[in-house]
Amino acid sequence: MTTLIDRYVYTVLRRVPEQQRTDIDRELRTSIEDAVEARVSGGAPPDTALQQTLLELGDPDRLADGYADRKQYLIGPDLFPIWQRLLTMLLTVVLPIVVVIAVVIQVLDDPAVGPIIGAAVSSAITVGAHLAFWATLVVAVLERTGVTRSALRGGTRREWSLDDLPRYEPRAIALSELVAGVLWPVLLIAGLVLQQFTFTDVPVLNPDNWTFWWPYLIVVLTLEALYTVWLYRRGSWSRAVTAANAALAVLTTVPLVWLLAEEKFFNPAWVSTQDWGSTADPLSWLTGIVLVTAIVGALYDVIDVAVKTERARRGVHTPVPGTGAEYTNPI
């Protein structure tokens, strides 16, 4: 029969590294017996003395954790901010992108409301769970391999310095907007070129336009990207910016609208290969959607830049993102 002491000691040893077990076994037993002896000589009955001693030692698992000196947390305070930022970024930036892609694929495959909602929900849950799990696992492993925050930040063991403070200077556009403003035209150009050869058996857009309009669009889109770089380096809004932006919008949108209206935009061969279900006149539907998108997008862009310029000209305070403070954007 195992005694109460045996049961207690074995429970502790279960969670202690093997090479320490013999030593801790002997030492812990002696310590318990010493304590029991002291209580008995103080007048307590042996059974009660043992029970009280063990109760005082408390949860054997906790004692074992003390002996093993192991971390009793998944992610400690040093790496927690990094884990939090990583998780926020993954769930607010990466997850929506993946969900949108899943929905687009579903729309191309079978554009019905039920499956689309299903694709959105199931991809959000599955991908969200994966992102959270892997991010947590990676940081927990870093925590256990002794990687510190400063090692992660600098690569080398660089301490935080004043240069790490964001500048919060009035800028026309932020770095993220610069990246988006360059990436978007590049993606459009890539899409324009690639649709000729890949994606579908026949090109989606009218191949006849390669004689002039598609190269022209590539040039204008390149100008859009250059405009964004210029605006970023310039650092402030002005009437010149408004004019350049409006000119680019006209140069892009007017030919698009004309091509669409003349039904020279889409490739008729592609339209006829698609199964449009019960839609009587798919080309006019497609044309209408793209037409409205192009015009609304261009108008929004022109008005947005004009409003920002006007606010800057009048010296209206502009909030600094995420701080609640404001700065005046001088022109």
Added chain:
Amino acid sequence: MTMDATLSTHLQELRRGTVVVASLTVLREPGYGYSLLETLSAAGFEVEANTLYPLLRRLEAQGLLTSSWNTDEARPRKFYRTTEQGDAIAAALRDEWTRLDKAVTDLDTPAGTVSGSDA
């Protein structure tokens, strides 16, 4: 959090390192786990067995204590003794304790030059 809970959290924070100083100081004379526990609680340190026993092994792993088994008596006991390094560290910790004690006392009894609180 109630007043009592707050107080006990802060007390715990304040006492955290004191068991190390006390143990290293007491174990200049060799002692075993239970004897140290008795000595410390008699001296007024509120320390529990389940924190003290693992702590002794940690200090040994850090080279601040050495240990040897004494099997002369009926009950084999593991005796710990403070090493030279442990003694030096204990001395440094006691100095720091004295310095902090003086600093806190000075703050508590402001001299004429020290500006008082707003109240």
